[in-house]
Amino acid sequence: MNSSQVIKAWGKILTGGYPSLSIEITRECPLRCPGCYAYEPEHLNGTPLRQLPDKKGDDLVKGVLELVDEYKPLHISLVGGEPLVRFRELNSLLPILNERRIPVQLVTSAVREIPIEWNDLDLLEIVISIDGLQPEHDARRKPATYERILRNIEGRRVKVHTTVTSQTVERAGYWEEFVRFWSERAEVWKIWFSFFTPQIGGDDVEILSPSMREKMISELLELAGRYPKLYFNNYIAEGYRNPPSSPDECIFSSTTINFSADFKTRVTPCQFGGEPDCSQCGCMASAGLTAVGNYRLGKVVPLKSIYRASKGVGKVLRAS
Ligand code: SF4
Numbered sequence: 147m148n149s150s151q152v153i154k155a156w157g158k159i160l161t162g163g164y165p166s167l168s169i170e171i172t173r174e175c176p177l178r179c180p181g182c183y184a185y186e187p188e189h190l191n192g193t194p195l196r197q198l199p200d201k202k203g204d205d206l207v208k209g210v211l212e213l214v215d216e217y218k219p220l221h222i223s224l225v226g227g228e229p230l231v232r233f234r235e236l237n238s239l240l241p242i243l244n245e246r247r248i249p250v251q252l253v254t255s256a257v258r259e260i261p262i263e264w265n266d267l268d269l270l271e272i273v274i275s276i277d278g279l280q281p282e283h284d285a286r287r288k289p290a291t292y293e294r295i296l297r298n299i300e301g302r303r304v305k306v307h308t309t310v311t312s313q314t315v316e317r318a319g320y321w322e323e324f325v326r327f328w329s330e331r332a333e334v335w336k337i338w339f340s341f342f343t344p345q346i347g348g349d350d351v352e353i354l355s356p357s358m359r360e361k362m363i364s365e366l367l368e369l370a371g372r373y374p375k376l377y378f379n380n381y382i383a384e385g386y387r388n389p390p391s392s393p394d395e396c397i398f399s400s401t402t403i404n405f406s407a408d409f410k411t412r413v414t415p416c417q418f419g420g421e422p423d424c425s426q427c428g429c430m431a432s433a434g435l436t437a438v439g440n441y442r443l444g445k446v447v448p449l450k451s452i453y454r455a456s457k458g459v460g461k462v463l464r465a466s
């Protein structure tokens with residue numbers, strides 16, 4: 147974000163709005179990834195995502211634009227399900243959002259070819275979700291295998307996002323091999339890491355123990371010094387080490403409004419839905435914003451104190 151975007155975001159908060167809008171544009175996905183939170187029953191408080199009526203064709207385009215007109219976001223995330231299931235609709239929608247000068251992040255498994263004409267959309271960021279090296283990724287994400295992803299992103303410009311799970315943390319050199327592999331791809335300009343985030347009381351095999359989490363943080367700090375495409379630094383590390391204690395304390399969740407595939411159902415308190423365990427939050431965006439919140443203005447006042455005061459003003463203005 148540049149300074150004018152920060153001022154605009156602050157203005158949104160002061161008027162009770164949300165700088166960021168996230169939409170699950172379809173309930174469908176050809177993948178069945180273990181640990182996918184979108185299809186867990188708690189994600190939408192008991193309503194399975196696949197049972198939600200979703201939109202297609204002009205209805206989808208119109209529905210997204212109605213949300214955009216209502217919330218006037220400064221940033222949009224389009225997620226799923228698998229957004230590329232609706233690539234025809236995206237072919238109409240994305241140029242309109244670009245024309246309106248709204249940055250859009252599209253998160254996909256790259257299970258199908260990314261339309262080459264999207265290269266012309268300067269405010270579009272395509273984020274490809276990849277679960278570790280080829281053997282583990284292909285086992286979890288078939289049919290969006292490495293081979294298929296490499297074919298489908300050829301000649302595009304993409305970010306790679308991976309979610310670390312317990313199964314790979316202890317394997318020596320594993321994550322360096324991952325960072326090296328994707329750093330060497332001309333299509334990739336940035337690599338992001340998140341950690342698996344459980345629900346409160348969850349006992350998923352993917353959960354990182356505190357020592358695994360610290361090991362990964364230290365390893366990523368070291369790797370970021372040698373691989374410039376890897377986005378990780380001391381601020382993000384501190385955000386991961388000191389996650390928000392609850393959704394109320396989470397700047398990311400309170401600056402983003404999330405809608406599911408019917409464009410009415412809200413996903414709360416954040417993109418995970420249900421009751422996420424903030425003390426084990428592995429969300430990269432939350433860690434980054436936590437770090438920003440802990441920054442002390444004039445070395446005295448943490449920015450999060452100013453943010454909370456602004457949010458309070460915003461709530462009063464929204465109610466009046
Ligand atoms: S591709 Fe995404 S939405 Fe589909 S099953 Fe995998 S994690 Fe879930």
Ligand code: SF4
Nearest residue numbers: 396416422424427432
């Ligand atoms: S993004 Fe993380 S810290 Fe924020 S509400 Fe969700 S789980 Fe909690």
